[in-house]
Amino acid sequence: MKAAGLHAGLVLVLFTLQFVLPEYHHANMARIMVYAILAIGYNILFGYTGLLSLGHAMFFAAGAYGAGIAVYWFGAGPGAAFVIGLLSAVAMSLAAGLILLRVSGVAFLIVTLMLAQAAYLSTLYFNTVTLGDQGMVLSKIAPIDLFGTALSLAEPSVKYNIALAAFAAALLVTYWLVRSPIGRVFVAIRENEPRTRMLGYNTYLYRFLAIVVSGSIAGLSGTLYCLLFSYAGSSFASLQYSTLPLLWTLTGGAGTLIGPLLGTGLMFYLVDISSGFTSSYLIVVGIALVILTLWFPKGIAGALRRRFAEWLP
Numbered sequence: 455m456k457a458a459g460l461h462a463g464l465v466l467v468l469f470t471l472q473f474v475l476p477e478y479h480h481a482n483m484a485r486i487m488v489y490a491i492l493a494i495g496y497n498i499l500f501g502y503t504g505l506l507s508l509g510h511a512m513f514f515a516a517g518a519y520g521a522g523i524a525v526y527w528f529g530a531g532p533g534a535a536f537v538i539g540l541l542s543a544v545a546m547s548l549a550a551g552l553i554l555l556r557v558s559g560v561a562f563l564i565v566t567l568m569l570a571q572a573a574y575l576s577t578l579y580f581n582t583v584t585l586g587d588q589g590m591v592l593s594k595i596a597p598i599d600l601f602g603t604a605l606s607l608a609e610p611s612v613k614y615n616i617a618l619a620a621f622a623a624a625l626l627v628t629y630w631l632v633r634s635p636i637g638r639v640f641v642a643i644r645e646n647e648p649r650t651r652m653l654g655y656n657t658y659l660y661r662f663l664a665i666v667v668s669g670s671i672a673g674l675s676g677t678l679y680c681l682l683f684s685y686a687g688s689s690f691a692s693l694q695y696s697t698l699p700l701l702w703t704l705t706g707g708a709g710t711l712i713g714p715l716l717g718t719g720l721m722f723y724l725v726d727i728s729s730g731f732t733s734s735y736l737i738v739v740g741i742a743l744v745i746l747t748l749w750f751p752k753g754i755a756g757a758l759r760r761r762f763a764e765w766l767p
Contacts, residue, residue: 456765458629464715468621472615480610480614481613482723482726484682486718486722487618487715490702490714491671491672491675491678494625494714495513495675497703498640498667500703501703505665507562508697509550509567509569511690511691512546512550512691513550513668513669514679515695516546516673516676517539517676521542521676522685522686524538525595531598532607539680540670540674542673543670543674550665553569555658558647571693574688584687586688587688588687589688590685592681607681607682613683616678620674625711628671631667636663639655642655643661701721703717704717705717705743707750707756708753709756710767711766713756724742
């Protein structure tokens with residue numbers, strides 16, 4: 455009940471913030487919640503199942519391009535584009551999962567990186583469709599018809615609440631998953647996969663499931679980013695979008711539900727504030743990461759769980 459109350463309270467706080475935040479931070483929070491969904495997806499694979507990946511950019515890009523191509527080239531509405539983007543991410547996750555079942559350990563990390571780089575090069579090669587580095591700017595996305603009311607995705611309040619609804623859904627699914635028998639097996643694989651297999655569990659099947667769920671949630675983030683911020687480009691498939699969710703998860707606390715949001719928000723504002731003072735803001739970010747690693751080796755939420763609240767999932 456404590457854990458359920460905490461996470462429900464977190465969603466309520468995020469809902470309330472939209473009425474008090476200035477316009478600039480209002481837009482930032484919408485972006486942070488979309489990015490936090492990507493980190494939540496990554497956390498399922500790395501934080502709970504113990505599989506280190508450098509390939510989540512391909513899932514993010516699959517969702518973004520699925521939605522973007524549907525709107526840009528075929529004039530699809532936001533509802534249809536959302537479904538197409540999500541299905542694209544699921545298909546990419548299924549294909550990647552079938553390949554990744556054959557490897558583990560360091561090889562898993564390398565193969566995810568290779569697959570992501572192949573996806574990135576594909577977005578550049580097929581630039582007649584993807585528009586390459588230039589990307590697709592979705593200047594005319596039709597409004598959402600909600601019970602006869604037209605809701606434009608360009609409206610800040612609509613962006614914020616859609617991002618919040620998706621974040622709450624991703625958080626709820628993850629909360630249910632990690633507390634279910636499936637989630638317990640994920641953790642068992644993280645701690646000792648050979649022993650888990652010896653107990654009779656088909657660890658290959660559970661690893662495949664973790665990859666598909668993780669990639670699908672990451673693809674949801676890409677789909678939302680494309681529709682809410684009207685852009686999809688090759689940079690979404692670059693190494694940057696594979697390393698960022700890793701940093702967000704480690705900073706916030708791998709294997710915790712609230713860690714991805716805390717890490718995403720902290721890193722987002724750290725980059726935003728430091729870049730206003732110096733063009734070498736990555737040095738500031740690097741120093742901050744070293745300090746956080748030394749003082750909070752298990753991340754912010756991980757430290758809170760160890761010291762104050764062992765019941766945090």
